[in-house]
Amino acid sequence: MTTTIKAAVCRTFGAPLEIEEVQLAAPRMGQVEVTLDAVAICHSDISYAEGAWGGHLPAVFGHEAAGRITGMGDGVTGFAEGDAVVVTLIRSCGTCPTCASGRPTICETRFDQVSHPLTDADGAAVNQAMDCGAFAEKVVVDARQIVKIPAEMPRDVAALLSCGVITGVGAAVNAAGIRAGQDVVVIGAGGVGLNAIQGARIAGARRIVAVDMTEEKLAIAKEFGATDGVLATEKSPWRGAMKAMGRGADVVLVTVGAIPAIEQSLRYLGRGGKAVLIGMPHGGAKAEIEPVILAAVGQGMIGSKMGDVVIQRDIPWMVDLYKQGRLKLDELISARWRLDQVNEAIADTKTGSAKRNVIIFD
Secondary structure: OEEEEEEEEEOOOOOOOEEEEEEEEOOOOOEEEEEEEEEEOOHHHHHHHOOOOOOOOOEEOOOEEEEEEEEEOOOOOOOOOOOEEEEOOOOOOOOOHHHHOOOHHHOOOOOOOOOOOEEOOOOOEEEEHHHOOOOEOEEEEEHHHEEEOOOOOOHHHHHHHHOHHHHHHHHHHHHOOOOOOOEEEEEOOOHHHHHHHHHHHHHOOOEEEEEEOOHHHHHHHHHOOOOEEEEOOOOOHHHHHHHHHOOOEEEEEEOOOOHHHHHHHHHHEEEEEEEEEOOOOOOOOOOOOOHHHHHHHOOEEEEOOHHHOOHHHHHHHHHHHHHHOOOOOHHHEEEEEOHHHHHHHHHHHHOOOOOEEEEEOO
């Protein structure tokens, strides 16, 4: 049995998405159907749709969503139809070595990336990209990808928890392990960057220096917890950051996928500091570093996928912080759009001025 839904379909990399009616299969063992109320636009969706990392076409992108459960397959426990949930791209088996050690974002199990619940009007397979395909009215996903949220929580706000918030806050708290009193630099004050700033603030950082291209974005960064701001357009922006901190940083969080930002991140570090790479450059892009410096002064560079979160643990924690007023979410939304405006919303996101654009479903 299938359900007809509307979705924004990518048929050619780099071309506008097309609003089509597609068929969504019923949930199978361990799966749930979620009728979406909101989905935010992440830069990863845009990069995928531009062909930055390859993939199968046609495809439906979108992975930062919230809605309510409207169908359940066999074997699903802990949920009921009508539950309000967030939908994430983090599909994990729960039993492989990385999952069992608390790192489900890098699950080692290889899932089927070809067979998906979507087909088009001609019966041809449509890829449910990133195991979500949330630029659509409904999704069918594995039950391990969802987390219950309070029924009264606005869905547009809740959707942000699915990626941008957990990636930024999680990178600061989980991957970087920021401790009270440490000094932090956040390169990039976009959607993920603002949440990395919030994560550093929540973790108790002493100084949080935001680095971005415009004064406007630096001002916004201070609203989210940055103590100082430095323009990336300066000749040597790391000098301004070190002046603000009085020393080199303990942690640099690189939230953009720009190669120059990655290469320069080590310039901000103090002895024993580490750079955490969060933003993802296009496939094949290369960066140059001088490794002798890392070895000589005990510095490090690591990657962080999706904030190294355990969604069943971290999303309820962040919901509680939001309810307490300690985590800003409403302020992250720049504008709300309809599904048929998805290309306009993407274009607006690509300008770099938006924090998060959110598509709302009626």
